[in-house]
Amino acid sequence: MTALDYTRFETVRAFRNKRFFLFSLVFPLVLYFVIAGPNQGESNLQGTGLSAPVYFMVSMASFGTMTAMLGTGARIASERAAGWNRQLRISPLSATAYLRAKVVIAYTMALLSLGTLYLAGALLGVRLPAGQWIAMTMLILVGLIPFAALGVLLGHLLTTETIGPAIGGGTSLLALLSGTWFPLGQSGFVHDVAQGLPSYWLVQANRVALGGHAWSLAGWLVVAFWSVVLTAAAARAFRRDTGRA
Amino acid sequence: MASITTPAAEAGIRLQGLVKSFRTAHGAVHAVRGVDIAIAPGETVALLGPNGAGKSTTIDMLLGLARPDAGTVSLFGGTPEEAIAAGRIGAMLQTGALLRHLTVRELVAMMASLYPRPLDVDEVLDLTGLESTARQRTEKLSGGQSQRVRFAVALVSNPDLLVLDEPTVAMDVEGRHAFWATMREFASRGKTIVFATHYLEEADDFADRAVLMARGRIVADGPPTEIKARVGSRTIRATLPHADVEALQKLPGVAGAERRGASITLRCTDSDVAIRALLVGHPATSDIEISGAALEEAFLQLTGDVEDDTDTETEAAA
Numbered sequence: 001m002t003a004l005d006y007t008r009f010e011t012v013r014a015f016r017n018k019r020f021f022l023f024s025l026v027f028p029l030v031l032y033f034v035i036a037g038p039n040q041g042e043s044n045l046q047g048t049g050l051s052a053p054v055y056f057m058v059s060m061a062s063f064g065t066m067t068a069m070l071g072t073g074a075r076i077a078s079e080r081a082a083g084w085n086r087q088l089r090i091s092p093l094s095a096t097a098y099l100r101a102k103v104v105i106a107y108t109m110a111l112l113s114l115g116t117l118y119l120a121g122a123l124l125g126v127r128l129p130a131g132q133w134i135a136m137t138m139l140i141l142v143g144l145i146p147f148a149a150l151g152v153l154l155g156h157l158l159t160t161e162t163i164g165p166a167i168g169g170g171t172s173l174l175a176l177l178s179g180t181w182f183p184l185g186q187s188g189f190v191h192d193v194a195q196g197l198p199s200y201w202l203v204q205a206n207r208v209a210l211g212g213h214a215w216s217l218a219g220w221l222v223v224a225f226w227s228v229v230l231t232a233a234a235a236r237a238f239r240r241d242t243g244r245a
Numbered sequence: 246m247a248s249i250t251t252p253a254a255e256a257g258i259r260l261q262g263l264v265k266s267f268r269t270a271h272g273a274v275h276a277v278r279g280v281d282i283a284i285a286p287g288e289t290v291a292l293l294g295p296n297g298a299g300k301s302t303t304i305d306m307l308l309g310l311a312r313p314d315a316g317t318v319s320l321f322g323g324t325p326e327e328a329i330a331a332g333r334i335g336a337m338l339q340t341g342a343l344l345r346h347l348t349v350r351e352l353v354a355m356m357a358s359l360y361p362r363p364l365d366v367d368e369v370l371d372l373t374g375l376e377s378t379a380r381q382r383t384e385k386l387s388g389g390q391s392q393r394v395r396f397a398v399a400l401v402s403n404p405d406l407l408v409l410d411e412p413t414v415a416m417d418v419e420g421r422h423a424f425w426a427t428m429r430e431f432a433s434r435g436k437t438i439v440f441a442t443h444y445l446e447e448a449d450d451f452a453d454r455a456v457l458m459a460r461g462r463i464v465a466d467g468p469p470t471e472i473k474a475r476v477g478s479r480t481i482r483a484t485l486p487h488a489d490v491e492a493l494q495k496l497p498g499v500a501g502a503e504r505r506g507a508s509i510t511l512r513c514t515d516s517d518v519a520i521r522a523l524l525v526g527h528p529a530t531s532d533i534e535i536s537g538a539a540l541e542e543a544f545l546q547l548t549g550d551v552e553d554d555t556d557t558e559t560e561a562a563a
Contacts, residue, residue, distance in 0.1 A: 005358030009351060016346040083340030087398065090308050091359040092332045 003097035007104055013075075014105050020071055023168075024113045028064035032056055032120050035181070040124050046183045049210050054128075057121035058136065058206035059180040063171065064113035065140060066199060069147035070167045072106045076155025077163045080241070099238070103148050110144055132208050139205040139214055143223055146198040149230035156237040174199040198226045257437060258284040258307070258406065262316035265302050276302040278461035280316070284439065286405070289432050291448035291469065292441040294458035300441040301339065303458070304410050307439070308336055320406065328406070332360040335404030337395045337412050343383040350379040353397045360402040372427050373397040374420070388415035396424060400431065407431065409440035413447065425451055446537065449473055474500065479516035481523065484532040485509050496522045508532075 014020060039045070039052035048055060079085050088098060114137065118126075128136075158166055175181060177190065178199040184191050194200040201223055207214035215223075263280040266273045277299040284290050292300045305311035306318055309325030320328035328334050344352055350370060357363035370379050373393045378386065383394065392415045399407060413421045428451065432438055442448060448455040449469040457465035457472055465472055486507045493502035493511060498519030501512040513519040516535055523530055 006355060009347065009355035009358075012351065013344070013346040078345065082342035082344060083338065084342075084344045086310055086338055086340060087336075087356070088359075089310060090329055090334055090336050090338075091356065091402070092330050092361065093359045094330070 003093065003101065006093060006097065007101040010075075010101050011105050011108060014071070014109060017071075019074075020068070020109060024064045024068040024071065024109060025116055028060040028067075028113065029116055029120055031063075032060040032117060033124075035060075036124055047186075048183050050206055051126070053121055053124040053126045054209045055183065055206055057117050057124075057126055058140075059175075059178075059203045061114050061117040061140065062143075062178070062199060062202035062205070063175050063180050064117060065110035065144055066147050066171050066174065066202065067167065068109035068113050069106045069144050070151045070154065070171065071109060072102045072148070072151030073154035073158065073167060074160075074163050075105075076102065076152065077158055077160045080155070081160045095238070099152060102152060106148055106151055107141070107144070110141075114140060128209055132211075135214070136205050136208040139208065140202060143198060143202040143205060146223065146226035146230050149227065149234040153230060153234040153237050156234070156241040179203045196222055198223050256319065256322035257286045257288070258282070258321075258439070259319040260303070260307060260316070261319075263303065263306055263313045263318070264315040265299075265306060265311060265313055275461055277306070277313075280458075280461075280463055282456055282463070282466070284437060286321075286437050287432075287435045289438040289451065289453045290440075291452035291455045292439065292458060293443075293445065293448050293455050293472065294441075295443065297460075298458040299461040300458055301410055302461075304336075304408055304439070304441060308334065308408060332362065332402065333405040334408065335360075335399045335402035335406070336408040337399040337410065339410045339414075340395070343386070343391055343394055345382075345384045347383055348380050349375055349383060349386070349394055349397075352383055352394065353401050356398045357401040360404075362403050364401050364403045366401060369397050369401045372430075373400065374423055389417055389420050392416055393420065393424075396427075400427070404436070406437045406439070409438070411441050411443065413442070413444075444537075445469075445473060474514050479513045480536050481509075481511040481513060481516060481520060482532075482534040482536070483509055483511075483523070483530045485527055485530045488527070492526070493523075496526065498522065 036053045036056035042052040044050070045052045045055045076085075079088075118133070154163060154166060174197060177194050178184075178197055179194065180199075180203055184194055195218060201215055201219045204219060205214055260280055260282045263277050265277040266275045280299070280303055282290075292303065294300050302311065306313045307320075307325065309318070309329060318325055321333060325334070347355065350366065353369060354366045357366050367376075370376050373396050375390070375393055375397055378390055383391070386394065392412070396412065399409065413424055416424060425447070428438065440447075440452070452469055454467065455465075455469040455472045456463055465475065484507050488504050488509050490502050490504050490509075493499065493509060496511070496519055498513050498515035498517070499511050500514050503510045511519060511523070520533070520535065
């Protein structure tokens, strides 16, 4: 019950932060209309087999949700800067409940970003069977697990000054390497590197619209690998930062 | 129903042999060098001392925010973690800022929701003089108002032990007055209170007991009146050429005297009596200035018996 109230107030706080709306909602939305709008009639974008509105709907959603998840880091860093983490540590709020609240908020934000882009997609004529909408959403939610952990990790490693550029630069670079702005070639060095990134598989969730399996076994393994590695790193950073056993 | 008092219920706070050092670029800083304090439930204790005395580090160890290098902390018969998990500890810490993007009322309500037996949020806002600022965002408050919010957060948790680290630092006179009035009421409910302060007056007015710290050690522990008698509550500074320090020390109301060139400093237990005696016995006295106790100086005198090892020293091989 108490943890629920905490999550509720933390959500209110997150929603009042204008930066969130700009970077995880407005920015991807505007880019979507700018990039996919003029190519609305393109039914097979650079040989992907996907229409431009479908491709960019998911690729922009990957960018928005990734940013939303990393927002956890900014929230933790500002809490640490204010010394409020110390105030929380002498309260009965457990470390688990604290981290759970942070992750729940990140996912709430990500879902909002995702929903907005789905609506924008529908406006540009994206029509998918209900099963595909659901499958796509599920893959994105799973693909965001590494970013949930990365948000916590960055929040404990960086300061309020450094975390903004780190998140902004990091997501931009990941987006570039993951086919967010344009589809990557099917081979070559960039393609090989991209396949090892969790953000690449977020974008690949768009292949749900082709029917069949959107993620190869390699995709599942990459996401699982980063989930485990980043969760372990986040737990370590959290413990070291807070001096908790 | 028979009342059963377990040893745990009887136990208060016990700090034993606490030691804590920090590594810095200049070597190790020995912040706390062996502190033993036992506090009974319901006691109000002031931790007195100048900056760098080790008060905040001691409080951090008491709250489990810092791990002692040596020694143990026991709160109500358990570890700090256990007492915290049970919601028995509330604290007003020296922190940089409040959590942003919330109103004052929301912040206090959020913290109240974390504790098992919180006080009523509106009642606490009323008690801390925040009813008119309750709907304001925390990032728009003045220093004094922020300090009140921190106090409200500590109070609303309704703890058995309330720890306050220099609680009145940013408050104005009126704020201080209201603060201590509220604390007195809270103490009367049988709560245990530990507060750190620079101000001897605060310890004297409010605490049952004062623990005087200097350079990481306890140098005195007793009723505030005793400490006050040793330290002096006010200081008289004046110009008096060729002053006889021994004669000045014997003046009524004077705890200690010092001379530097033509200027004298008297630490007084009763400055009213002392000033009259000074003017009668030494009519040449001029440029008289009476101020609140200069604790830093007084502490240093009191702690003259503690060997003068500097606060920073390189770690010697053990």
